[in-house]
Amino acid sequence: MPSPIAVADPQVAELIDAEIVRQHDTLCLIPSENHVSPAVLAATGSVLTNKYSEGYAARRYYQGNAVIDRVETLAVDRARALFGVEHANVQPLSGAPANLAVYAAFLDPGDTVLGMALDAGGHLTHGWGVSVTGKWFRAARYGVRRDTGRIDLDEVREIALKERPKLIWCGGTAIPRTIDFAGFATIAEEVGAVLAADVAHIAGLIAGGAHPSPTPHVDVIATTTHKTLRGPRGAMLLTREQHARAIDRAVFPGLQGGPHDHTTAAIAVALHEAAQPAFSTYAHAIVANAVALGEALLARGFDLVSGGTDNHLLLVDLTAKDVGGRVAAEALERAGLVGNYNAVPFDPRPPLDPSGIRIGTPAITTRGLEPHHMTDLARWIDDAVQAVEAPDTLDRIRGEVTELARAFPPPA
The missing domain is CATH 3.40.640.10 (Type I PLP-dependent aspartate aminotransferase-like (Major domain))
Incomplete structure (x- = not known):
């Protein structure tokens, strides 16, 4: 049976369905986003x-x-x-x-x-x-x-x-x-x-x-x-x-x-x-994933503002990689890893094309990813940043990301 939205407004229903697919088949690394429970929704x-x-x-x-x-x-x-x-x-x-x-x-x-x-x-x-x-x-x-x-x-x-x-x-x-x-x-x-x-x-x-x-x-x-x-x-x-x-x-x-x-x-x-005990486990898992992702990125030569993280987010300075933050964020999105470009302290570049990207672990932790998955995420981020002008490589990464995303779907 079609949903009320599909009956009343097929165009909006189609857009909502498209967003469901996008969220399902990509990994959200934006620190300010998450996946709510069915009850909250x-x-x-x-x-x-x-x-x-x-x-x-x-x-x-x-x-x-x-x-x-x-x-x-x-x-x-x-x-x-x-x-x-x-x-x-x-x-x-x-x-x-x-x-x-x-x-x-x-x-x-x-x-x-x-x-x-x-x-x-x-x-x-x-x-x-x-x-x-x-x-x-x-x-x-x-x-x-x-x-x-x-x-x-x-x-x-x-x-x-x-x-x-x-x-x-x-x-x-x-x-x-x-x-x-x-x-x-x-x-x-x-x-x-x-x-x-x-x-x-x-x-x-x-x-x-x-x-x-x-x-x-x-x-x-x-x-x-x-x-x-x-x-x-x-x-x-x-x-x-x-x-x-x-x-x-x-x-x-x-x-x-x-x-x-x-x-x-x-x-x-x-x-x-x-207020439930499981949420405390979740909150600590967010931090554990962020720390693990930061360590994996450092091992691949990335510069992290303050050298790492104590919480849910990482601020990555791409100056040494000779790639702008906006270009990197766009490449990562094509690869199925959705973060955001972001200024870094003392950034010489303009706000709409800054030197950094900001990534975080709240949403992927909600989906069930654990610290051992962060090695793959760091590898994909590294490959994508190096392949900003190589669409075939980005598409290859997208396939691998989609496979992992489908194995850990958002709450439904």
Whole structure:
């Protein structure tokens, strides 16, 4: 029997089917992507998408929200328990709006924010110039050491003492090493700044005990709910009780209207899954696979920013390979290995054609790949990077990748 989409809109149904095949027959190495469980997928496509629930539980501006109140309360309670926080807001629509709510809660336009530079591994919303956070606020930035590729907290402290920010961000999008939340907290306390941890990439690792938690050290935690947490495309803000009202008012009515209730339900499901013992095993397996892949790439002569990884991602500098990151990423995609091109610290190349690629292991770990598979992945990556202008070689690799991908299908 054809699906409702196939009956109503064959063109969209055909595109969805094509994407199913693409995901099934390739290996996703993008650190910010994952494969959700059938339960999360079902909640995302549920009838809860029909409801409008502007406001918060028991304080809505629409009738008919008795069930929605219970769904949101359940998600909030699960988030608080999983991350050990006093307050949780599960309404932010995605990571960037969640981060913007942190500004709205604690800063006035023109105030100073200190964040990690985008080209060093930070995020657009940590004060980068092309973001409104860099236009509406005065941004100061820290980076990494040229010799180690790691954050130097002495430098961060020096910048903080000079710039006196009201908000400091730690965390980012291309940081392969453990984040020293306690060290950042000491600096924030010294300058009287609010400390925010953007753990969008590592939330699942934190939940599974594979990365230290920021909860004891920071004022607010911002995170998406996909990536390593393996939930739907949403976000959360986790805070101490003293900041609950400011954060809630920043999200609604400050920045958005009604939440996406189907996403809230899917977040609740993902949080329940993340609280199970099997998820801790999964989180540690992500790291084990990333470390194994990094070691295999190093053995093949690749340069890794900071020399390796402590978490789920690897930032590969291709300068010594004399191949641009964009060309390499396109070649890898043709070979069935889907990553993304990415700037590396002190990158002399432009953002749309940088020197690096960023790869990670959350999605392939969900599919069941183990450290012994990383040797093959490193070999395919090496062969593809060397064969950017050899389509026959890339097609040969694609065949081998497809064989492995089909042996370890995504959840269905």
